[in-house]
Amino acid sequence: MAFEGLTERLQKAMEKLRRKPKVTEADLRETMREIRLALLEADVNFKVVKDFVKTVREKAAGADVLKGLNPAQQIVKIVNDELTKLMGEEAVPLNKAKHIPTVIMMVGLQGAGKTTTAGKLALRLKNEDHARPLFIAADVYRPAAITQLQQVAAQIDVPVFEQGTDVDPVDIVKAGMEVAKENHNDYVIIDTAGRLQIDEQLMDELANIKELTNPDEILLVIDSMTGQNAVNTAEGFDDKLDITGVVLTKLDGDTRGGAAMSIRAVTGKPIKFVGEGEKMEDLDVFHPDRMASRILGMGDMMTLIEKAQKNFDEEQAQETMDKMRENTFDYNDFLEQMDQVTKMGPLENILKMMPGMANNPALKNLNIDPKQFAHIKAIVLSMTPEERENPDLMNPSRRRRLAAGAGRPIVEVNRMIKQFNQMRKMMKQVTNGNFNGMQNMFGGQMPGGKMGQMAMNRMARKMKKDKQKRIKKLRKLRKKK
Incomplete structure (x- = not known):
């Protein structure tokens, strides 16, 4: 993603500020200097940088910000608001003629x-x-x-x-x-x-x-x-x-x-x-x-959700969510989800839209070869219908048979099954609004720090609202049928 270097520098500057029990004028000057250097290094126009830093400093230097609660968080919000303003406030649609074409x-x-x-x-x-x-x-x-x-x-x-x-x-x-x-x-x-x-x-x-x-x-x-x-x-x-x-x-x-x-x-x-x-x-x-x-490293959940909505069938998505919540998600569902996810674009790009993931060390050199999906698919397709429906049947002898059938090493089969089980467990928690599963993946700390946590909290609230909307929509559909 284009902004990884800039994101990393801005996040470091904000983290320094956050660790201060009290933010002084000197701290603010140092943060503004870091922001200015980060923007110039990202090849942002010099005059644009100068005006941007001046505006942020003026807004952040107000007594209400520095003496108020969570001054660091307020400064992050000012930077976020000014970045948005700098790039145009809101999306601009295509112009359309009154008469075609x-x-x-x-x-x-x-x-x-x-x-x-x-x-x-x-x-x-x-x-x-x-x-x-x-x-x-x-x-x-x-x-x-x-x-x-x-x-x-x-x-x-x-x-x-x-x-x-x-x-x-x-x-x-x-x-x-x-x-x-x-x-x-x-x-x-x-x-x-x-x-x-x-x-x-x-x-x-x-x-x-x-x-x-x-x-x-x-x-x-x-x-x-x-x-x-x-x-x-x-x-x-x-x-x-x-x-x-x-x-x-x-x-x-x-x-x-x-x-x-x-x-x-x-x-x-x-x-x-x-x-x-x-x-x-x-x-x-x-x-x-x-x-x-x-x-700012807070992800882009709205675009991620929109991509998912474009590629996922509404009723099928609800059924999958229910299965994840009830822990009945199986390898047949896994195959369907793989097909849907690959339609959304490269997996590394999708992951980087999640809060705090753009500069997560785990994704630093992530480059997922599409062949890996083909290998996983081959392993799943080597399973019997019974094995696909019951993931807990995977004993050592069955795993050896899968490796032979798919033409893949046994370690690859074991890794895929382990990842599937971890994903199933985590998704059960996430679909119930509990993000501890994700925190455990990153050593007990949500990626992106407080900003990541805030974005995840927003996502949890949105998921709850969306769930209610989906349930109402499905009820209406079923009544019509």
């Missing part, structure tokens, strides 16, 4: 991921709005650009309008818009050309396309791994085109994350989406409050 221009430098992002956006619109998008291939300069767009479009079953590489891009867009009107496409996504750097010819072409189509969105796609250059790129495109929003790609890569924290403050334009992964489904709405929470 809604026109979206994708712009950006070469290699930022425009074409892939166009595909991810089109899939999102199909899945969430039941949209019928059309791509217009307006990049006639980059070798194989049209072919790449066609390959992306084929994966998600979206048509592409193209006229090859010998036609002026503006004429291609004009013809494509006519086709969209004839076919009643409700979205048109224009994949424009990029350059290695901003130049006049590129900007003139994009300005002409803008004038022709009067787009509802001009989304600038930026590679977050380019750091401070990403902010310069955003300024350059915004000056010429007056962009409507930004999509940050490769936020899951080895990057310092400064772009996400600088772009809104420097350009005034919102980050609308972030790409964290290579799958077509890996495009998420940018929520400033959730990102601030992640940066």
Whole structure:
């Protein structure tokens, strides 16, 4: 995750503050210095850092904060609130035309991921709005650009309008818009050309396309791994085109994350989406409050819950929760859950959304090979129906038979069974609102310290409310049946 280094430094600064029985002006100055250095190291724009630290210091220096109860916790809240404000307060939805089609221009430098992002956006619109998008291939300069767009479009079953590489891009867009009107496409996504750097010819072409189509969105796609250059790129495109929003790609890569924290403050334009992964489904709405929470090591439970809701069947999820609570969760359920979880994305990314997990030593070098899931599945599929339904039957001779059947070492079989039993025990506690099981996994201390504990408490309350809602919903469904 992009902010691991920043998260670690901020957490250390806050922990130092928390250990003080009383917070003095000197302590506050030292903490502000740590925050300033952490942000600069994360490649956040210098002026943005200066303004941010000044605002936090002014709010935290108030007598009410330093002399009040839990001053450290209040300062954490101020930092969290200001980070959220810095990145834009709240999520900004896509602009939508009053009459179809809604026109979206994708712009950006070469290699930022425009074409892939166009595909991810089109899939999102199909899945969430039941949209019928059309791509217009307006990049006639980059070798194989049209072919790449066609390959992306084929994966998600979206048509592409193209006229090859010998036609002026503006004429291609004009013809494509006519086709969209004839076919009643409700979205048109224009994949424009990029350059290695901003130049006049590129900007003139994009300005002409803008004038022709009067787009509802001009989304600038930026590679977050380019750091401070990403902010310069955003300024350059915004000056010429007056962009409507930004999509940050490769936020899951080895990057310092400064772009996400600088772009809104420097350009005034919102980050609308972030790409964290290579799958077509890996495009998420940018929520400033959730990102601030992640940066401070408090996790991102809301996004995690939303991912789960997208991929899990409501009734099946309730049945699984009931089984976990009653300790009747078996290997058949385990297989189903594995399939559902793999749809949500890489497991290490999911775990890092949990409070305090982004910098947990246990996850430091975690890189789960998808083959491991295949091996676990092979072991479970080697069980008899009776063994799958009754996990307590696993004696040594049965385990040896499983190892032979799955073609895996006996130690791997033993490890999988041990982990399954631990997970079953912990999930029984968690589904009953008891997080001690999780604390025991981390040596009796909740990951993320007090912030992690607070986030977990919020999660427990939310789980209780969600449980009540699910029960009511299921009762209504059963009555209808």
